[in-house]
Amino acid sequence: MSLKHAILTLLETEEGSGYDILKRFKQRLGFFWNASHQQIYLQLKNMNTEGLIEFEHEAQQTKPNRKVYKVTPLGKKTLIQWMETSVKVDKVNDALLVKLYAGHLVDIEVLRQEIQQHTVIHQRMLDTFLALEKNYLALKSTDQAPYQLPYLTLRRGILGEQAWLAWANEVNLYLKAN
Amino acid sequence: MSLKHAILTLLETEEGSGYDILKRFKQRLGFFWNASHQQIYLQLKNMNTEGLIEFEHEAQQTKPNRKVYKVTPLGKKTLIQWMETSVKVDKVNDALLVKLYAGHLVDIEVLRQEIQQHTVIHQRMLDTFLALEKNYLALKSTDQAPYQLPYLTLRRGILGEQAWLAWANEVNLYLKAN
């Protein structure tokens, strides 16, 4: 399981609540790790039981109380052990490609529309990543240093989305010609 | 759920046993859909109960008996309905990127090795896809016709793997420099 390790990663450098973790997933790991709030809160609970993380209640005047979690020594040890164990190549299950594969069953317009919908989303993601890259590249090199590895993951997002969009162009050329 | 629809897709044009489906997943959809034999056999059983597919026993002299499944009219209707309903953009959960993100926790050599392992696998996949493409492109255009849509899914595999490898190169440049 890796949701556990993804959460440890997000908590290791900076403590935070379940809601913080949720935001960090969206903002920082969103394009390579996705988790719902239900998953996150449950995991945090289990990880606390396992002694990987601990929390303190933080009362807030205006908003609901937060449980602020931080990684325990055991949690850090567990994370490092996982880091040193190789992971499998990411399993891909892409329903859109299944559809295209069986595209002969439906009107070509159905495929066209679905590709179009996905293109909008992928283009938006690429734009987001390019904006993040621009911010990073604008930093002085001393300020860039701590973000070099996250920047490499961002590059994966950029190259991945560009490849997706290039592919969508090929598909559109085919769909227009038919 | 889409395993169900992926199986319907594979059975729609050609009947087959669970083992056949397994092979078709590996050979045709392997780079965009993965399923274990346990998953497949269980799904086939459930889909049969739901009336989406039906089977006939096929006795074999030498090898174990096969259950040869085919799609029922209800199954085909279900598949077409799914085809016409838009799917979500593929959820990505990539453990390798989580590791890279938290790479500061381990020796850079650990990252280097893991990237190297993954590169071998991705390169092998790209080679496989390029060989399949070569076969397709060698066909006369009349013979290509029925495979145009599967070919587009293959292009996704090719562009995706090329993008992955291009990214790995960037990562290696960084890892060597440090």
Add this chain to the structure above:
DNA sequence: AATTTATATGCAACAAATTGCATATATCTA
């Protein structure tokens, strides 16, 4: 002769993810 790979199917236990429900306050927007 023994081992591995391929053919062929399946159950059971467990882990993980999704979907739906549930609550409560604050701020921002139409």
Add this chain to the structure above:
DNA sequence: TAGATATATGCAATTTGTTGCATATAAATT
């Protein structure tokens, strides 16, 4: 002022996927 969005957390039921186990034959390889 009503509704949407953001903050903040969680349970329960169901669906999906993984891991381990189990069986049986045949062909190919070492």
